Amino acid sequence: MAVKSKGNYFDGKSAASHKVEIQHVTEGVLIKFADGRMRVWCSCDFRLKQDRPKGPIRLEYGEFTPEIIEVEDLSFQRGLKEKLFKRPKYLSNWLTLLAVLIIPSIIFWFIPLASGWLVHFVPVSVEKQLGNYVVNELFPDRRICQSDEGRKSLDEMVMRLTAKDSTYNFKVEVVDSDLVNAFALPGGNILIFRGLLEKNPSADGLAGVLAHEMQHVALRHGTLNILRQIALSGIFKLLSGEAGSFAKTYFDWVHILSILKYTRQLEDEADTSALMLLVKNKVDPSEMIKMYQILSKHSSSLPEAVSSHPDISSRIGRLKSLFQNEPEFESNNVLTKKKWESLKKICQI
Numbered sequence: 001m002a003v004k005s006k007g008n009y010f011d012g013k014s015a016a017s018h019k020v021e022i023q024h025v026t027e028g029v030l031i032k033f034a035d036g037r038m039r040v041w042c043s044c045d046f047r048l049k050q051d052r053p054k055g056p057i058r059l060e061y062g063e064f065t066p067e068i069i070e071v072e073d074l075s076f077q078r079g080l081k082e083k084l085f086k087r088p089k090y091l092s093n094w095l096t097l098l099a100v101l102i103i104p105s106i107i108f109w110f111i112p113l114a115s116g117w118l119v120h121f122v123p124v125s126v127e128k129q130l131g132n133y134v135v136n137e138l139f140p141d142r143r144i145c146q147s148d149e150g151r152k153s154l155d156e157m158v159m160r161l162t163a164k165d166s167t168y169n170f171k172v173e174v175v176d177s178d179l180v181n182a183f184a185l186p187g188g189n190i191l192i193f194r195g196l197l198e199k200n201p202s203a204d205g206l207a208g209v210l211a212h213e214m215q216h217v218a219l220r221h222g223t224l225n226i227l228r229q230i231a232l233s234g235i236f237k238l239l240s241g242e243a244g245s246f247a248k249t250y251f252d253w254v255h256i257l258s259i260l261k262y263t264r265q266l267e268d269e270a271d272t273s274a275l276m277l278l279v280k281n282k283v284d285p286s287e288m289i290k291m292y293q294i295l296s297k298h299s300s301s302l303p304e305a306v307s308s309h310p311d312i313s314s315r316i317g318r319l320k321s322l323f324q325n326e327p328e329f330e331s332n333n334v335l336t337k338k339k340w341e342s343l344k345k346i347c348q349i
């Protein structure tokens, strides 16, 4: 009978830990909670991490933010490592043949998976060039609104949300267009359309949308999308000697739009980080939630449209429950009423 070990379970939603019992079973590990519930995590579903050689191991289950179980018990650790990493002997004879067969798969699958790691090595200066290129391709004739008072108010809002040690120098533009939308480009360019400004009931609501876009920049989501696409198509083009046509082919309309099309996981990351940013800067996140509800009633042809996402109601629900974890929160309006009025009129010169 498998030995039971003690572990600490974190549900991924709060910092509280819960005592559990954990043991090896054929499929993976069996977890018993204090209230009698039991779950089996399949070995194929969780990731194994260890920060220090002799420290506890961590089993991570699910995507951002994952459920975690920490286990100190060395015999459990040994058993788990053997289970996950041992290679059946009969396979060794086939190793060479497999290596030959899987090389194309490694190029095809591993590089996209490694994009999340590689993205941190892309210099900000390169991200800026990409962002400038994309924004000028998408909106070459855009009219940027900048009445003096409106611009000052917008700068004040951006400054309130920007960390002092931020890697990015955010360049936020209001574009004179009815689109109810906003999006962020790699490197720090953010476009807000007049339509979005007019639909916003409050400065704090706009700050919420802005915080979300700033987090797409800070978390390098657009750059990550580029890397994933280079991995899938660009590398093969370059390997086959089509380097000359690479840039032209890569930056076609479809590719540019897909840079701004984020997965649900990236949207959740941006939402969570935006909420934390707002709380940290004493801006009321419930106004962001209200704004999402308003945006969900509008459609847009651009990819970074809250409304176009089928999961918007669950995103709103998720934000509400995250915000409930901040009972001590006190807000301080991001702009005075007068400054908010001047920002709403930024396109009127």
Ligand SMILES: [Zn+2]
Pocket (backbone or CB within 6 Å): 212, 216, 262, 267, 270, 304
């Ligand atoms: Zn987004």
